[in-house]
Every structure is written in C-alpha cells, then in structure tokens.
Amino acid sequence: MIYPIVPYGDPVLRKVAKPIKLGSIDLIKLSEDMFETMYAASGVGLAAPQIGMDIRLFVVDGRPMNEDEDEEEKDPSLVNFKKVFVNATILDETGEEWGFEEGCLSIPGVRGEVFRPEYVKIHYWDEHGEEHEDVFEGFAARIIQHEYDHIEGILFTDHLNVVKKRMIKSKLGEISRGKVSVDYKMKLSR
Numbered sequence: 472m473i474y475p476i477v478p479y480g481d482p483v484l485r486k487v488a489k490p491i492k493l494g495s496i497d498l499i500k501l502s503e504d505m506f507e508t509m510y511a512a513s514g515v516g517l518a519a520p521q522i523g524m525d526i527r528l529f530v531v532d533g534r535p536m537n538e539d540e541d542e543e544e545k546d547p548s549l550v551n552f553k554k555v556f557v558n559a560t561i562l563d564e565t566g567e568e569w570g571f572e573e574g575c576l577s578i579p580g581v582r583g584e585v586f587r588p589e590y591v592k593i594h595y596w597d598e599h600g601e602e603h604e605d606v607f608e609g610f611a612a613r614i615i616q617h618e619y620d621h622i623e624g625i626l627f628t629d630h631l632n633v634v635k636k637r638m639i640k641s642k643l644g645e646i647s648r649g650k651v652s653v654d655y656k657m658k659l660s661r
C-alpha cells in the first residue's frame with residue numbers, strides 16, 4: 472500500500488515521535504508499505520511522520536545510490552543497506568563533518584548542503600523485534616542521520632545556513648500551502 476507523503480508545513484513533521492510498544496502494531500506490514508511508498512517516490516529513506524504517523528520508525532534503502540556509479544565510485548557503506556529502524560536512539564556521532572546536498576520527499580524541489588559527522592552509533596530494533604547496536608559510516612550514516620532527525624521533529628532545512636534559509640523561504644511557504652508538483656502521491660489538504 473502506498474501512503475501519500477506529508478508535505479512541509481504539516482505539524483506531524485515537527486513532533487518528537489513516540490516510541491512504539493513492540494507487538495502493538497504489525498511492523499512487518501507497515502515497513503513493507505513504507506518501502507513501497509519510498510520506492511514509488513524514488514527515495515532512499517522514509518520516516519513514519521512523513522506518512523502522518525508520529526511513531527519512532529524509519530526505513531532506509533541506499534542501494535539505488537550505488538546503481539549508477541562506476542565500480543570504484545560505489546560507496547561500500549551502501550552495500551546491502553536496506554534496513555528498518557524501530558525505536559532508534561543515536562548513541563554517538565563521531566568523525567569529521569562533511570557536507571552534502573540533501574533533499575527530502577516532504578520538501579520537493581528544495582536541496583541544500585548539510586554538514587553531518589561521518590560516523591553514527593545507533594541502538595534500535597528491527598521489524599522482527601531483534602535488538603541491534605551498530606556503527607554506520609559514509610552515506611549510510613547520512614541517510615540514518617536525516618531520517619533520525621525526522622523522528623525528532625527536525626528537517627534538513629533546519630541545518631542550512633542563514634543565507635540559504637532565506638533563499639528557500641518562499642519555496643517552503645508554497646509547499647506548506649500545497650503548491651507542489653511532484654510525480655508521487657502527496658497529502659495536500661490545504
């Protein structure tokens with residue numbers, strides 16, 4: 472099932488999402504639906520608030536980012552990087568901060584450089600209820616950091632510098648008024 476994606480301006484994107492009581496919802500079905508929704512929009516990560524649910528769940532699949540790259544350009548962190556993160560807590564972020572032009576399915580047409588630390592240590596459960604503590608790096612870490620922000624009510628645009636923030640202000644206003652043109656389903660109520 473493909474969910475409509477919630478756009479910038481919807482209050483659900485600004486909530487600190489609630490922990491999930493394991494066993495209370497069908498995480499396998501919900502994460503499958505989130506993957507389907509994400510693939511339909513050509514995304515590499517999707518957090519539950521982006522489909523209107525304020526729960527601590529996000530899915531990632533960074534493998535498509537490697538598909539068009541030459542062998543030596545492929546990011547090793549993205550090999551087999553398809554995962555579900557339930558009730559995640561970032562324990563540590565280390566390494567040098569590096570910049571990358573991020574985008575977001577909830578903020579179509581806007582991109583901007585965000586600096587994030589290279590490594591992330593994270594504790595989480597998967598969709599089968601198994602507990603994990605792992606360290607990710609490179610693009611895998613970045614995707615996790617972006618999605619983790621979503622369950623904390625933070626958007627990548629919050630991290631942009633003042634000048635860039637000013638530049639995208641009117642565009643953000645348009646999105647929150649429902650003025651968007653995308654080739655995937657969005658929840659445009661206004």
Ligand SMILES: [Zn+2]
Nearest residue numbers: 574575576577
């Ligand atoms: Zn996003």
